[in-house]
Amino acid sequence: MIKKKESLLFLLPLLFLGVFFYLPLGFLFLFPGGTATLAGPRQIMEVLGDPYYRRVLGFTFAQAALSTGFAVLLGLPGGWFLGRFDFPGRRALLSLCSIPFVLPSLLVVLGFVLFFGNNGYLNRFLQSLTGLREPPLKILYSLRAVILAHGFYNFPVIIRCTAAACRNLSPSRRRAAASLGAGKPGVFWTVTLRELISPLLSGAMMVFLLCFMSFSVILVLGGGPRYSTLEVEIYRLARLSLDFPQAAALGFWGTACTLLMRGISLRLQKKAAVISEGGGSPPEALRPSGGILMGVYFFFCAVFVLGPLVSILVNSFQTLPSRGAGAAFTLRHYRELFGGGALGGLTINALGNSLFFGLATALLVMPAACLAAFGTAGEKNRLGRELLFMLPSGVSSVLLGLGYLRLRSLLSPGPALGRIFILAAHVILAFPFVLRHIAGGIRSLPPRLSEAASVLGASGTDLFFSVRLPLIKGTLFSALVFAFCLSLGEINTVLLLAPRNFNTLPLVMYRLIGAHNFYAACVPGVLLMALSGLAFWAMDKTAEGKIERSF
């Protein structure tokens, strides 16, 4: 009896997804507006026939592949160091590596401009070193910039995967191979590599997906139509050309690719989990020579990863008194938080909005995801339901925003509607990740504990509150914080749906960057950074913050 009631609970989140996800997308594809009445098979196929869009699709894959390759190259040594050796600060470094999951991409963009830009810190440092007049590194607004930015902000993911894989290497399997006659290279090829490859591929796939769906990095750092990806192209079509059918058709292909890759990613994760079973290598002590190598490696990582972030902080206190002059210290941007100047009080308003939307997203998505997770957890044939729930993870935020735009054009557009849509979009976007995170937590509960509690007299809600809930408290909290972070840094749907005079921190940043007012853009950047940092700290505290498992 109890079972039946429990399994009906999942209908509630399903209803929510139906109204705010399946309905707008269905509308977008069935009635895309414009001359076409249907972004049906014809339009969808035609888009592929267009050489321009084919090139966009190709470039999307190419830049993701290059970025992933770069991230793997950067991350492998770090993962090896962190996985194989024990040294002070190891844990701290490992937990720092999950920063990319909470860091808003627009911060990456801004930091990148300030640090790697023609007039950025790196170039100025190199100029002072070499005495050159021209900046030696012209990186910005090119494919290189995109790949560097993606690489630098995703390689920590590779570090974590590699470190975990190294830690899970099975010494007895290695010894078995050696006792059966395999030499050192033989052991590496036949055992170690087999054990490393799956987790590594799974991490690489995750990075590939993040780069494939990346938006603001391409939009700003790519610097123009030459480097347009699917996401950016859909945005341009919808926002600038108002060509909804074409955008929807492109979105269809983006979704298809993403879902396919998510499927592959899930398989790889399962495989990696199977391989890591029964392993476990205790870390070794680090030799001094290795220590120096590692020190150099992590020093450069710190410079290139933290450098851009520190630049944002430093620049937020600076201003250019006149063109060509050096930067001077100022608190002006912070004073302008409260009114006047370039920011004109925008930021404090945006801060309020960002906080509100972040909290509201977190608070709305949690009950929905919890109901869905508990509703599907006990079921044997849950594939269908899980698919329904996980589909939003295959749809890009731009496409979802587009769906809302289309829906709005059919409703009477009030000023409140945009905000509701933004909130709904954030909830929908966070939902699959939060759901996966919680479901993973539930799955890791030993079933014996529930049985033990039930023979001791607990049942139903009592069982839930006395055993299951306390045990996944940490998971729930990190899921909550994760949802907050996703909403905090989200800009795609905000760009598409924000009503006039509506701002969030990333949106203010985006506008100031667009106006090349980098110094002022640093202030919302610092606020965003502080909030993300706080969230990251809170998540790290709960120890169960293994967010990457949810991707």
Add this chain to the structure above:
Amino acid sequence: MKDHFNPEGGLTIRDLRYSRGDFHLQVDLSLSKGSLNCLLGPSGCGKTTLLNLIAGFVPPQGGEILLGGRDLTLLPPHRRRVGVVFQDYALFPHLDVLHNVLYGIKRRFPSLPAPRQIARAREYLDLVRLSGWDKRSVESLSGGEKQRVALARALAPEPELLLLDEPLSALDAGLRVSLRREIARIQAETSLLALYVTHDQEEALSLSDELFLMNRGRILQGGRPEEVYRRPGSLFAASFLGGANFITGRLDQGEGTFLTDAGRRLGVCPSPGFVSGPGRLFFRPEDGRFCGLPENPEAGDFNYFKARLVKTEFLGAFRLFHLLTEEGPVILQAPAGEALPEGELWFKVPRLCCLGFSGQD
């Protein structure tokens, strides 16, 4: 709480059925009140499944379970008043030792004032000799200590039946023996009906008031441990519990004799289901005694065998002698100090200890 303690409370299981794939369980079982019963069988024989059925974790496909006259068959686990001690302890990691034990008390006796509940929990911690461990986190305990907490937790709500699912198999040998005695002591003190599942023969033989042998989803034999050991009811029972020697041949029901393949006629005790035809003669390694050349190998209360020594195995208190007889290989067990007779090697087995089983596999 009116019928909480039922002195008539035995467990009766009638035609309990459960199938999954090609595994079929069908069990009839009756346990008398206050007894400690062991369920012994090879892994995969269905003993844990039977336990799960009795605890209510798995619904049966037929039959009924009665505990002290109450029909448990359709009750959910939390209303069965059955305590379970799990192999992997299943302690609640978010609760300390005291609160693990309190968990069941709070739910079974909700109207009891909190201090009384705590006092009761402490009583049970005393019983398992963990007084003063209240505030310890369960993660910090050793395996043996965890199992004591688990035992106290299972006993504290005063169940009518205690199920123990291989509770000691995760512990090392020495601890297993001492904790086994502890469990026997506590069961005797509480005179609680208990069903103890194990695959460890020594555990089963030493603990049980009654021992039940299980194989392939059926209970094959039950009874006092000596009885089951001395009078196994089937070839499986004979070979699974303790050491066994088998000699192939033909049984003759009328004469009560056994004609070996080598053509000798031996005396044999009938076993249940004993019929004339191909069969096996069974005796335990410790039942044979070395002797000199017998005067009349065909007569008397013993069966005599001429043997050649193949090798000996030293096992501390005793020695195993691997012998080859006309009837095939045989293993005998004798005290380590015992000397072999001079000359021709013979041994004798009391006819009362030779059981005949029909069938040869």
